[in-house]
Amino acid sequence: MSGFSAAQGERSAHATAVLGPELHSRLASTKVLLVGAGGIGCELLKNIVLTGFGHITLLDLDTIDLSNLNRQFLFRKKDVKQSKALVAARTASAFNPNVKITPIHGNIKEPHFDIAWFRQFDIVMNALDNLDARRHVNKMCMAANVPLVESGTAGYLGQVQPILKDRTECFDCIPKPTPKTFPVCTIRSTPSQPIHCIVWAKSYLLPQLFGEDENAGGELDEAEKQGENAQEIATLRKEQTAFKAVRTALRSTEPQSEGPSAAQMAFDKVFHSDILNLLSMADMWRTRAPPTPLDFDAIANGTFVLDKKSNGAGHDGRPSNGTNGTAATNGKNGASSTATTGSSSSSATKLKDQKSLSLRDSLELFVSSTERLAARVRAGEDTISFDKDDDDTLDFVTAAANLRSAAYGIPGKSRWEVKEMAGNIIPAIATTNAIIAGLIVLQSFHLLRKSYNALRNVHVQFRPNLPLSTIRTCLPNPNCGVCRDTYTEVLCDPARVSLGEIVEGILGSGESEDDGTGAREVSVYEGQRVLSDPDWDDNNDRTLESLSVTRGKFLTIADEDGELGTVQVGIGILPPNHPVDGPALILPTPLPKPPRMPKPSTPTSVPVEPPTSVKRPAPDDDDDIVPLAKRPRTNGDANRTEAVTPSKKRKLDEDGLLLLDTADEALGDVEVIEIE
Ligand SMILES: Nc1ncnc2c1ncn2[C@@H]1O[C@H](COP(=O)(O)OP(=O)(O)OP(=O)(O)O)[C@@H](O)[C@H]1O
Ligand SMILES: [Zn+2]
Structure with a gap:
């Protein structure tokens, strides 16, 4: 050795x-x-x-x-x-x-x-x-x-x-x-827990002011479709428009002459005007406590008073059992003497992050963090999104969430708690x-x-x-839409090979054991997009490239009759030594032979669209947009839809967006933490 x-x-x-x-x-x-x-x-x-x-x-x-x-x-x-x-x-x-x-x-x-x-x-x-x-x-x-x-x-x-x-x-x-999600209206109009206010500040207010300038109408359209309160949605749409003015002020490089600062405009809009708008919808507050519009100047000079019942919720730093304050009055005119607007002295010795914030603390933090974020945007940062390690965004979310909580009589949270909840943090x-x-x-x-x-x-x-x-370990779930599919791979030049060639090539002639299944009625998908089905073959002559089906993606070929398993065709590239004038497509040998699928034992109880019921309009020839999924892949088994096609819900969840679930979903703070 x-x-x-x-x-x-x-x-x-x-x-x-x-x-x-x-x-x-x-x-x-x-x-x-x-x-x-x-x-x-x-x-x-x-x-x-x-x-x-x-x-x-x-x-x-x-x-x-x-x-x-x-x-x-x-x-x-x-x-x-x-x-x-x-x-x-x-x-x-x-x-x-x-x-x-x-x-x-x-x-x-x-x-x-x-x-x-x-x-x-x-x-x-x-x-x-x-x-x-x-x-x-x-x-x-x-x-x-x-x-x-x-x-x-x-x-x-x-x-x-x-x-x-x-x-x-x-x-x-x-x-x-x-991950747990919340109904849009709970977040946007009727929060009842600290997490609702934190999610609002992080996923709604921060993007509205500092995110991409996009029309968030889609979310409201969707909420309307889900049957949420139409009047409330109309009010939310109005709010949307008013954001534009605030965004512009935050981005303005003109020296401020008179009138409120951009930060105060943002405050007045979301914590005063929007709340007044909501209060005008009397129906909404029949069964729940109405929020209190906040007053910038009164909070700043210490004269703002929140009704005890609505604000007995920890804004003075003490834990509270009350989560849903009852009828709150505008503290300015109210008789209550429970002013909690001064700086919290009892917690002065606590670490900054663990300190409970008084209403005035929150206001000051809101103004300073809004100004810091606005300065970043003015200095050229296109968009700013929440990052728990970015102090400016964390301060903003902490302040905005606490102000909103105060308005709704919900307990406040320290900066540290907000960081944990907004950052979905579980200690590592x-x-x-x-x-x-x-x-x-x-x-x-x-x-x-x-x-x-x-x-x-x-x-x-x-x-x-x-x-x-x-x-x-258990055997695979026979209904799994991922591991029960038959996988294969083609090597091709996506700029030169058409969708039809691939599908025909993979199905083969069916004449021998190695020669595929032969022509069948199939639907073809890429992710959630339908690219063709037995009634609609407009894309068959288009190249894969024009359909954005390129290296690393999968074409999913689903048997319309549900008799055979689904084939997943991975798109690979031609080998480096492939002759330039060689074929643009190399099919696998043998061709895939998906297994016969067992017939569903019980008649399908979930109504599914009949396979060929709807014809979608053919896209214009010069239209590069590929059609969206018409229906989920079912593989012949209606109960499989959820497992087979990543639903829009899942997609949106992954993007960290808010979704509509049941109307009155109540979630504890812990439940929002996504355990990975
Ligand atoms: N799509 C991806 N491709 C490659 N790496 C990824 C991908 N998604 C996540 N990761 C990596 O996986 C790792 C997961 O590690 P870990 O859970 O410790 O997260 P972390 O980012 O290091 O910590 P924390 O999120 O707590 O700050 C991270 O380093 C992350 O960059
Ligand atoms: Zn599986």
Whole structure:
């Protein structure tokens, strides 16, 4: 043995003893993709480097933030603002001279990380923090048939899920609870909890003043369709228009001459005029306490008084049991003497973030944060959106939420509480990440050894006498719209190949076992867009490129009769050595043969549109806009629609928008926290 390999032998003696020489020697040539170099990712990278994995591709889209340093131990202060993947790779490479780590600073959803790219790995490990990216990696692993170990932590809780196509449930086999959402009207007119006011400040007011200048009418159209109060919606539309004047004032570089400042205009609009408008709708306040319009000057000079009942809610810093104040009066004229507008002295000694804000504190914070944000916009920042680590936006949301809470008799929240709630923050616990990272490695050994009976879903739970629980993995959900599909891939030049060619090519002649199913009535989708169906083939002659179906995307071919499973066709590019005058399309061999679908055992109870009921107008020839989905993919089973087609709701949820659910959904503060 040379000196080097003797050292290597010593280094890996423990791992060899534990794993056995066969698996251990295989690790050196095993290719791992690790997605995410955050809390779990850093721990996991250290583990797999020390275990002896030889080829690691580490991908993360983000740069290092100061707040990462308390738990992402591969990073140091000097690394802040640098790529997580690059720094983590550099730090961890030093732990084992035999490892080759390839860092990629990028988003795993980028199109060039296509099926062929995923296929090069023996195993994929997820260390992500959002559903969207997790779903994406899950689907790519199904398409490329690569084992995946999925994981997540939330405070003291965590879980690891080994995933292998056809053998275990995939990440999407069990629908995930979507983040809690609120009816538009609860947020916009009738908040009853602090979280409603925080969501309003973060997702409505901040974008209205400093976000893109877009017409938010769509949300109201949708609310109207959902049957929400028409008069209320008309009032909200009026509000919308009035925002324009405030936006303009905030952006104006003209020196202010007379009249209220832009910050005061914003205040007067949202905390005074809009509330007066709402109060004019008497119907709305028959069954609930009406809000109190706030008065800028009176709050500023300490003469503003909120009715005790409506404001007995913590604006003086004390916790309150009352959440829904009863009839509030405009404190200026009211007889109540519970003025809580002065600066809160009792909490003066508290840390700034934990201090409860008096009404005047909130007003001052509102003015100063609005001015700071306005100055940024005037200095050229196009749009500003909420970021819990951006003090200006956090101050703005804290102040606006507390002012709104005061108007509605809702308890106030400290800056720290607002940060937690608005940032959907769950404290990250380094120990939980470390435990989970260890468990990921153990499950990946089972996958690599093909000891499938040993695979377990493992949960770290908050039970001191049973901190870990393990559950045998289950077979895939037969109705899963992700892992039950048949995956295949075409290599093509999307600028030269038409939709029709691909679909015909994939269906094949059906004459032999390897030659597909033969022509069938199918609908073709890309994501949620319908590209063709048996009644509508206008897009068939269009190139994939003109339909925006390019590398990394999937064409979904669904059998209209529901007899055969759905085929997912991944779009790959032609090989580098492909002759320029060669064919623009290389089909897979053999062609996919989706399985026969079992007939639904019970007659479908959910009414579905008949397959060919509606013809959509053909798009104009020169119209580049591709049609939107006419109906969800059903795969012949009406009950599958939710699982098969990512609903608009899910999409919007992922974008963090407010949605209409049931009219009177009441949620505790905790429920809004999305556990990833
Ligand atoms: N689509 C994606 N492509 C690549 N990396 C991603 C993608 N989505 C999330 N990530 C990365 O996954 C990691 C998740 O790590 P973690 O949950 O610790 O989050 P964090 O951003 O480091 O911490 P925090 O959110 O608490 O500030 C992050 O580094 C994030 O950049
Ligand atoms: Zn599945």
